[in-house]
Amino acid sequence: xSDDTPLKTTPLDALxxxxxxxxxxxxxxxxxxxxxxxxxxxxxxxxxAAGLFDVSHMGQAILAGAEAAAALETxxxxxxxxxxxxxxxxxxxxxxxxxxxxxxxxxxxxDGLYLVVNAACKDADFARIEAxxxxxxxxxRLDDRALLALQGPQAAAVMARLAPDSVGQKFxxxxxxxxxxxxxxxxxxxxxxxxxxxxxxxxAEAEKLAKLLLxxxxxxxxxxxxxxxxxxxxxxxxxxxxxxxxxxxIEADLVWSISKRRRAEGGFPGAARVQRELxxxxxxxxxxxxxxxxxxxxxxxxxxxxxxxxxxVVTSGGFGPTANGPICMGYVPAAFAAPGTPVGLxxxxxxxxxxxxxxxxxxxxxxxx
Amino acid sequence: xxxxxxxxxxxxxxxxxxxxxxxxxxxxxxxxxxDVVFVELPEIGKKIAKGGQAAVVESVKAASDVYSPVAGExxxxxxxxxxxxxxxNKEPTGAGWFFKLKTGDTAQFAELMDQGAYDAYVKGxx
Numbered sequence: 001x002s003d004d005t006p007l008k009t010t011p012l013d014a015l016x017x018x019x020x021x022x023x024x025x026x027x028x029x030x031x032x033x034x035x036x037x038x039x040x041x042x043x044x045x046x047x048x049a050a051g052l053f054d055v056s057h058m059g060q061a062i063l064a065g066a067e068a069a070a071a072l073e074t075x076x077x078x079x080x081x082x083x084x085x086x087x088x089x090x091x092x093x094x095x096x097x098x099x100x101x102x103x104x105x106x107x108x109x110x111d112g113l114y115l116v117v118n119a120a121c122k123d124a125d126f127a128r129i130e131a132x133x134x135x136x137x138x139x140x141r142l143d144d145r146a147l148l149a150l151q152g153p154q155a156a157a158v159m160a161r162l163a164p165d166s167v168g169q170k171f172x173x174x175x176x177x178x179x180x181x182x183x184x185x186x187x188x189x190x191x192x193x194x195x196x197x198x199x200x201x202x203x204a205e206a207e208k209l210a211k212l213l214l215x216x217x218x219x220x221x222x223x224x225x226x227x228x229x230x231x232x233x234x235x236x237x238x239x240x241x242x243x244x245x246x247x248x249x250i251e252a253d254l255v256w257s258i259s260k261r262r263r264a265e266g267g268f269p270g271a272a273r274v275q276r277e278l279x280x281x282x283x284x285x286x287x288x289x290x291x292x293x294x295x296x297x298x299x300x301x302x303x304x305x306x307x308x309x310x311x312x313v314v315t316s317g318g319f320g321p322t323a324n325g326p327i328c329m330g331y332v333p334a335a336f337a338a339p340g341t342p343v344g345l346x347x348x349x350x351x352x353x354x355x356x357x358x359x360x361x362x363x364x365x366x367x368x369x
Numbered sequence: 370x371x372x373x374x375x376x377x378x379x380x381x382x383x384x385x386x387x388x389x390x391x392x393x394x395x396x397x398x399x400x401x402x403x404d405v406v407f408v409e410l411p412e413i414g415k416k417i418a419k420g421g422q423a424a425v426v427e428s429v430k431a432a433s434d435v436y437s438p439v440a441g442e443x444x445x446x447x448x449x450x451x452x453x454x455x456x457x458n459k460e461p462t463g464a465g466w467f468f469k470l471k472t473g474d475t476a477q478f479a480e481l482m483d484q485g486a487y488d489a490y491v492k493g494x495x
Contacts, residue, residue, distance in 0.1 A: 319406040
């Protein structure tokens, strides 16, 4: 994309500006990176109460028809046939080499599958799905819908007040109902490690819904900056950073997202590599890395062994406000992947001591019912 | 009388009596950086050139270099920033100072902006 391409805006653009957001370009959209409260306090607020995120830049679509699940299985390693109506699962679009083209959420609905994909990948994803699946399960983009995320330990109380249909909803399920009288689709899911919801709403109603949620005492608007530190603490991958076309789902430690049947049967692009790595173990693995000092190690930081030889790289790194210290994730050879293994991080020419750490850095608090 | 002089890179130096001067980053700079979570300070005794890289300040967002407004020798660092880097946000021109530099060359100060000139400069940045 050239620099003079005008940025796209979400249906909440005017609201972000009215709230005093600092807007930045992200995946071709003008997005709020932070509000006047600041990234650190926004992050802590989402962990303590409830945060409202605009994720309308992400791609939503329906893969329609009875064949949708079987058809999508030709493109992803996740088990779509096992999904019961209303169930949401995380999976990846893979390439023939077993690399990851994007990660996505798929929800089984009566009329097919509801998909949510990353903003930067959505056009390519949807074109690829249409090219491969075609008329077997027609793809209908939902470009006229916004997507909001309400995340945090008090999100459920807010929803219970405004959306009676949400009461008792389980983690990773979708319901259709009204929030303050506005018809929405909401999944109990998110990308912060907290309990919460992702809410799909017609673009024309998005601002009204956002204002309604922000009027609740627990809710504050949260920008992309805190979204990044929240998902990093939760150990969740950011596409294009922690996973990409060179990393397989097994290397990325996403084996939990592939069912026993699909591991055995394959039938998705790159299945040979995935099955080989399942059998033999991957050469490298995505791990958590905890610097021992206070200096953050950013994306791109070299990971070295005791002798100072480069063994890997940090793919996401920064300061975790709840972890109250620097945290990273990155790739290291399997021999170095065990938690507690000492490694070095080369920051501004100096090798800083660090240890491989289990993830998440901050425990997940999903609602299991 | 002590007064602040500023660089275009948003560092300040407290100009006063004697030959030791406090250096930090401006209120505008801390606002642009956002929440400061780590500060890497120079070693005491280090000789730094005018405009030389002297410290690193890391916010939640990113790392930024801090340059010395004048040439001199580092004679003190603000250890309080190690335990409470947020002082840079709370009191950028007070308790959030970075280091102290010793120099006899006071002619260097003439090239720096005073508060009025700096405020106008920042206003011009939009």
